[in-house]
Amino acid sequence: MKKILIILLAIITLLAVAYFGFFKYRQIQANSFLIPSNTESLVKINVDELYKTIAISYLKHPEQYKGAEKKDLKQRIEDLHTGIQIPANIYLFTLKGNKENYFTKFKINDSVAFKSFVNKHFKSIKNTAEGRHSYAQLADSSLSLLFSNSEVVFGYHPAKKDIYPILLSVLSNQKSLNFKDSEFESLGSLSDHIAYQSSTSKATINFYDGQVKFNNEFITDQILPFEHPKHRKLNSNSPLIMWLNADFKADVKPLAKTPSIKQNFFKFYKGYLDIEWLKSTNKKDTIISFEFNENFEQVEKKQIVDRKIPELFINMDADAKPLVRYLTDSNLLDTQSNKISTMAIPLFQTYFQSNGNQIQLSTVNQAPFNADRIASDDFFYLYADFNKLFKDSSFPLVANNLLTLKKLESKGRKTGAKKIKFETVIDFQNEKANALIQLVKMYQKLKSTPIQINFGNAMPKNQ
Structure with a gap:
């Protein structure tokens, strides 16, 4: 019996050596x-x-x-x-x-x-x-x-x-x-x-059962992380959290050659931005769409519907006074009601408020303004819990196609002079099947299910 075990052990060892030797030879x-x-x-x-x-x-x-x-x-x-x-x-x-x-x-x-x-x-x-x-x-x-x-x-x-x-x-x-x-x-x-x-970047991607890991380290003089990053204390139960504590070189801030609302808004940015999605609540809303009558004239059509409205907050360090002046002069802000025009932000009514050198955009009117901050090793952080984010989603097609994913977490950290590293992990609902196979299946599903979100014909009334 002992001899048989020794022989089996020797065979297994030889097979293991041959196996790893074969793959090593292929690598060479x-x-x-x-x-x-x-x-x-x-x-x-x-x-x-x-x-x-x-x-x-x-x-x-x-x-x-x-x-x-x-x-x-x-x-x-x-x-x-x-x-x-x-x-x-x-x-x-x-x-x-x-x-x-x-x-x-x-x-x-x-x-x-x-x-x-x-x-x-x-x-x-x-x-x-x-x-x-x-x-x-x-x-x-x-x-x-x-x-x-x-x-x-x-x-x-x-x-x-x-x-x-x-x-x-x-x-x-x-x-x-x-x-x-x-x-x-x-x-x-x-x-x-x-x-x-x-010459300026190294990145790796690995596919595990139920998980993808992506790392990217690169050299740049365009992104300028703060030496001692801080961020507002955000709710850990929120389905979506993001913060950025970095500045950008002046020539990077205009994101395109053609001026736009987004560009003009971004030029007031002063090194800090965060986004938080707390939850969604039911709310009656007025949806305005347009159709042609029998005389081929475009007429406005109003419809009262129940909608899922996210409690969404965007906080930013900014030159508040010139920003308010810009929004007002551009007819994008009603200073009496603090409402942002739906031409600027469609789908959900958004409210604006400022506090010194900070501004807040929110779907909640008169939301609390919390400016307290805590230290962090990361100048960038993004977390999304897809289970919570797409629960009772207003966009079922998006939810059905993306609920293969469970959560995403990404961190950005300064690692040296002009050097930044991002580490990202994506978890899938199915923890047993390889992530690459799941991504292929998700891509095939997305490809066969066109997703269309019409921003122009489904806007809340700007009252």
Whole structure:
């Protein structure tokens, strides 16, 4: 009996060594490639780690994966019959001067299957003048590829411009260097499911059972967090909380070239903003819509309805007096009733009040003005409890599609000179199924259920 146990232990050990050795070899192979010397940013998709994570989830919770979902990631890829060799890591890169375009390169292990795949999904397949390569595009011209018998380069270009010279340069390894000798070499050793790196930013995404974790650290001189952040003491039971204790460089505050209410309002901002959604209450409201009569004249139609009105508060440090003057002169504020025009904020009647260098926008008239603040390590914080937020929601289509999510929490912290780090966690209602699978299903549901919210024809009357 003892000998049998020793033999079984030895077999298990050998299988474990072979298993980890196999994946280690795939990682080494996947990181032995050339990248263009003018690569500006790189995205790494760790196929093997994703495969292992989802496979373990299958084994732990087989009841969560039914029918076609039982297929693992590797099998799903192989079912495409692309003829492409899928490495342990897939790398997407952008090039200097082409930030909006992404490129990636694969080896072809079955040229017949690959050409069949291209003929099925791409149009206008042409042989190049040299005769050694073939070029093809999708019908909408957003994805192009250039391939030989052994390799293929894909180029995603939403602007739909001609990127053939770039594809040829990448396929031919012109002006290239070894990935291991590049500034992106550290990506190769990361076990994160998705990792991104540029000269100013590093980010990772990981998909677990019922949870997604996203981290992003970047260098910027545009966001200026306060050295000792503070925020108002907000209700921990609120379904939605957000605060921001940071300033912005003056040239960042205008968010677009065309002036707008939002821009003009934002220029009064003085380093602090918070948002709090306490609860929703039933309220009778007047909805104004417009329709055409038999003479094709547009007439106003009023309807009294019961609505869920959120108790929503927005507090901001601001130059209160010039802001009040701006809102009044723009006919956006009635100083007698303190009502904000529904042309500025649709859907819910909003009230305005100020207190020295602070202002408050609220759906509650004469709401208490609490200016007391507490210290925090984070200059930014966002928390959303989707269970509470969409309970008895006024927008059932939104609620039905997003209630796959349970809660979201995001923190922003200054980590060095001009360096900021955001850490975000998204929890799902289903804690057993892998988050990536749930996100795919949620996307498919959203795609098949158009969500339309008409702000123009459903405004409360501005009395």
